[in-house]
Amino acid sequence: MLRPAQRVVRRVGDELHLPGLASAHSHAFQRGLRGLTQRRSPAGMGDFWSWRGLMYHLAEQLSPEDVFRLSRFAFAELALSGVTAVGEFHYLHHQADGTPYADRLELADAVVRAARDVGLRITLLRVLYARAGAGRAPGGAQRRFSDLRVEDGLADVEALAARYAQDPCVAVGVAPHSVRAVPRAWLGEAARFASARALPLHAHVSEQRAELEECRAEHGMTPVRLLSEEGALSARFVAVHATHLEAGEAELMGGAHAFACICRTTERDLGDGLANVASMADCGVRICLGVDSHASSCPFEEARAVELDERTRAEGRVVAAEASALLRAATADGYAALGLDGREAEDEIVLDAHDPALAGAQPDTLDESVVFGAGARAVREVKVAGRDVVHEGQLVLDYQGAREAFEACLKKLLAR
Amino acid sequence: MLRPAQRVVRRVGDELHLPGLASAHSHAFQRGLRGLTQRRSPAGMGDFWSWRGLMYHLAEQLSPEDVFRLSRFAFAELALSGVTAVGEFHYLHHQADGTPYADRLELADAVVRAARDVGLRITLLRVLYARAGAGRAPGGAQRRFSDLRVEDGLADVEALAARYAQDPCVAVGVAPHSVRAVPRAWLGEAARFASARALPLHAHVSEQRAELEECRAEHGMTPVRLLSEEGALSARFVAVHATHLEAGEAELMGGAHAFACICRTTERDLGDGLANVASMADCGVRICLGVDSHASSCPFEEARAVELDERTRAEGRVVAAEASALLRAATADGYAALGLDGREAEDEIVLDAHDPALAGAQPDTLDESVVFGAGARAVREVKVAGRDVVHEGQLVLDYQGAREAFEACLKKLLAR
Numbered sequence: 001m002l003r004p005a006q007r008v009v010r011r012v013g014d015e016l017h018l019p020g021l022a023s024a025h026s027h028a029f030q031r032g033l034r035g036l037t038q039r040r041s042p043a044g045m046g047d048f049w050s051w052r053g054l055m056y057h058l059a060e061q062l063s064p065e066d067v068f069r070l071s072r073f074a075f076a077e078l079a080l081s082g083v084t085a086v087g088e089f090h091y092l093h094h095q096a097d098g099t100p101y102a103d104r105l106e107l108a109d110a111v112v113r114a115a116r117d118v119g120l121r122i123t124l125l126r127v128l129y130a131r132a133g134a135g136r137a138p139g140g141a142q143r144r145f146s147d148l149r150v151e152d153g154l155a156d157v158e159a160l161a162a163r164y165a166q167d168p169c170v171a172v173g174v175a176p177h178s179v180r181a182v183p184r185a186w187l188g189e190a191a192r193f194a195s196a197r198a199l200p201l202h203a204h205v206s207e208q209r210a211e212l213e214e215c216r217a218e219h220g221m222t223p224v225r226l227l228s229e230e231g232a233l234s235a236r237f238v239a240v241h242a243t244h245l246e247a248g249e250a251e252l253m254g255g256a257h258a259f260a261c262i263c264r265t266t267e268r269d270l271g272d273g274l275a276n277v278a279s280m281a282d283c284g285v286r287i288c289l290g291v292d293s294h295a296s297s298c299p300f301e302e303a304r305a306v307e308l309d310e311r312t313r314a315e316g317r318v319v320a321a322e323a324s325a326l327l328r329a330a331t332a333d334g335y336a337a338l339g340l341d342g343r344e345a346e347d348e349i350v351l352d353a354h355d356p357a358l359a360g361a362q363p364d365t366l367d368e369s370v371v372f373g374a375g376a377r378a379v380r381e382v383k384v385a386g387r388d389v390v391h392e393g394q395l396v397l398d399y400q401g402a403r404e405a406f407e408a409c410l411k412k413l414l415a416r
Numbered sequence: 417m418l419r420p421a422q423r424v425v426r427r428v429g430d431e432l433h434l435p436g437l438a439s440a441h442s443h444a445f446q447r448g449l450r451g452l453t454q455r456r457s458p459a460g461m462g463d464f465w466s467w468r469g470l471m472y473h474l475a476e477q478l479s480p481e482d483v484f485r486l487s488r489f490a491f492a493e494l495a496l497s498g499v500t501a502v503g504e505f506h507y508l509h510h511q512a513d514g515t516p517y518a519d520r521l522e523l524a525d526a527v528v529r530a531a532r533d534v535g536l537r538i539t540l541l542r543v544l545y546a547r548a549g550a551g552r553a554p555g556g557a558q559r560r561f562s563d564l565r566v567e568d569g570l571a572d573v574e575a576l577a578a579r580y581a582q583d584p585c586v587a588v589g590v591a592p593h594s595v596r597a598v599p600r601a602w603l604g605e606a607a608r609f610a611s612a613r614a615l616p617l618h619a620h621v622s623e624q625r626a627e628l629e630e631c632r633a634e635h636g637m638t639p640v641r642l643l644s645e646e647g648a649l650s651a652r653f654v655a656v657h658a659t660h661l662e663a664g665e666a667e668l669m670g671g672a673h674a675f676a677c678i679c680r681t682t683e684r685d686l687g688d689g690l691a692n693v694a695s696m697a698d699c700g701v702r703i704c705l706g707v708d709s710h711a712s713s714c715p716f717e718e719a720r721a722v723e724l725d726e727r728t729r730a731e732g733r734v735v736a737a738e739a740s741a742l743l744r745a746a747t748a749d750g751y752a753a754l755g756l757d758g759r760e761a762e763d764e765i766v767l768d769a770h771d772p773a774l775a776g777a778q779p780d781t782l783d784e785s786v787v788f789g790a791g792a793r794a795v796r797e798v799k800v801a802g803r804d805v806v807h808e809g810q811l812v813l814d815y816q817g818a819r820e821a822f823e824a825c826l827k828k829l830l831a832r
Binding site: 034269273295298308311315354356359365376407 | 447448450451452453454455456463464466467489492493496497625683684685686687688689690711712713714717724725727728730731732733734735738739770772773775776777778781782784785787788789791792793815816819822823826830
């Protein structure tokens with residue numbers, strides 16, 4: 001079980017105040033897929049891999065302006081749901097045939113601008129991608145994700161950091177996509193690079209059982225063991241999902257004070273299975289939370305899902321975490337996982353204590369009322385670094401304009 | 417898997433229209449407990465039974481006015497979340513020492529008035545309760561639930577039906593609490609009574625494993641088998657939860673065209689475990705949904721939870737039901753489970769298609785967008801039998817007055 005935490009929510013008159021909330025793992029453009037991949041396919045039951053096919057189909061077509069419009073709307077929805085900081089796991093780098101844009105940072109820039117237009121903090125986690133799998137060259141949409149040499153990707157991280165050095169709300173990190181998508185040597189290179197610059201290092205870890213099997217076949221060991229041998233595990237390392245850990249893997253992560261980023265609303269949606277958060281926490285693994293595919297954008301539904309799904313498995317109550325520990329995961333630990341240690345105190349969420357979902361909240365159980373009861377409707381004010389992002393429940397940025405641009409973009413893409 | 421359904425959501429300009437949504441299993445006064453039972457107890461991990469202790473503590477103290485105020489607010493929240501019809505599984509009947517009120521229907525009346533003040537349809541499912549378990553007399557709060565003779569409870573059902581005969585939005589049903597809480601003979605009496613009057617017959621079934629073991633010890637058979645032998649199974653029977661069914665039980669229910677009422681947000685909260693909806697559906701069991709303890713009141717989170725939790729177990733996608741089938745469960749089948757066959761067409765929910773959670777919904781996947789994306793924020797209009805219940809996102813009834821009365825009542829109760 002997650003260790004107990006300080007209380008997080010403060011009541012001020014008719015308002016409930018929280019520090020900034022981080023969504024530490026996002027693929028913003030996937031907001032365009034919401035609702036589109038929920039029907040049974042003619043071939044039978046859908047799964048993660050059929051979903052991925054549709055996602056790739058979208059990813060292949062996106063122009064820089066498309067990326068901007070989809071991302072801006074996704075971030076607008078996050079802000080209206082009470083999120084202040086996002087970790088964008090950004091893998092769309094190049095043109096459709098794999099050729100870099102004249103400005104290699106064109107698409108990363110589109111995503112960062114989208115977050116800054118809305119007013120969110122963003123940590124751009126620049127993804128490293130090399131292959132479809134062991135011995136398999138990238139194909140289709142993956143050509144947009146891939147670099148020939150790890151140095152090219154790492155140089156982009158340097159360039160991004162330099163470009164946004166003056167914006168205190170933009171940070172960068174390094175993200176080898178997964179042990180499947182990069183050769184072993186890249187893991188070590190990425191780890192050394194991140195370590196030298198004290199940058200966050202994120203990777204998808206064991207989201208699907210197939211990945212685990214492939215890793216064992218290629219490397220003769222499990223993904224976390226491989227990451228450990230390559231020096232990737234540290235207090236700046238974030239294992240995204242960590243769904244199907246094998247014996248000893250949680251101990252390795254916990255020993256390094258690493259994070260697991262749990263993305264329950266997406267993991268539920270994709271049928272990933274269920275990470276054992278209680279057991280990871282017992283090993284000292286820290287937990288943060290992520291919206292991932294934007295299947296749902298409510299950070300409260302995301303937080304309660306961590307505990308509720310472990311209750312279903314354990315057939316008990318208060319199994320993985322108390323509410324305060326879930327809020328620590330969403331706030332201080334989420335910020336730390338994005339290299340924004342302590343910055344959550346510069347940001348603020350205000351909820352309406354009179355919202356139907358929160359009415360009756362008692363002074364000594366405010367954290368519980370918020371985690372288990374709140375929804376996006378209760379969000380009144382969102383401030384990032386002193387700037388209003390949401391005021392009186394409305395986005396400060398022109399919401400209808402962002403929505404119309406998003407819907408027009410989607411209509412164009414889906415007509416193809 | 418649930419059989420395919422007609423599409424439910426219609427787009428009209430910038431609005432998404434749905435027929436009435438039923439929450440077929442509710443204990444309205446439990447709204448007062450939200451957020452209060454989420455902390456680890458000194459004795460260790462909480463469970464269903466420690467939660468029940470707190471619920472009983474509240475139930476012991478309630479005056480008729482308390483029941484009215486707690487229920488009215490619970491129903492107001494449901495209406496604001498898009499619910500039009502509620503099945504209130506009503507077990508608070510008598511004074512604290514078990515003596516009936518001068519008007520035996522005083523508390524049932526308080527609940528019905530609460531629903532009618534808000535504007536919801538209500539089916540008052542009058543609970544029959546006799547004992548703490550096999551050979552154990554009711555104690556504590558259970559004295560308020562219990563009747564000495566089954567005839568007394570059934571006479572109350574008749575009296576309720578007569579009292580509300582002129583209100584087309586009030587219906588009644590019979591609800592033996594569970595095989596634990598009534599002797600075997602009461603099940604048969606209740607079944608015959610309901611059958612003669614074509615009333616809904618609801619019972620908690622196998623929510624907790626302990627109940628199953630007790631039933632086997634007392635009767636030498638499982639709960640659904642016992643209900644079947646007593647003639648309880650029919651197309652008017654609703655098994656609430658049906659979490660831990662044994663081999664053959666789903667077949668018995670399906671053969672009778674009975675319902676299971678799945679209450680995932682409460683079942684998650686209480687650590688009940690996970691019913692096998694896909695397998696029940698394969699046997700012909702119909703599904704409806706219920707808010708139960710009001711741990712959360714969003715009917716969309718309730719509906720998607722049915723499918724999403726089966727995805728977690730199966731590690732696949734589209735396992736228990738497609739979105740349209742989940743909406744049929746929430747609308748037509750929910751109404752049928754409450755004895756309101758076809759009435760969902762007289763009611764209407766209007767969602768804002770421009771809500772951040774719904775923007776981008778495509779014409780051929782509106783049901784998917786609503787089930788997997790919607791939250792209470794999107795609810796704009798709620799109409800019941802031609803009357804406005806929610807207009808432009810606001811309750812027609814004075815919301816702040818209902819909230820203040822609820823909070824004052826809760827403050828008084830918790831001070832004891």
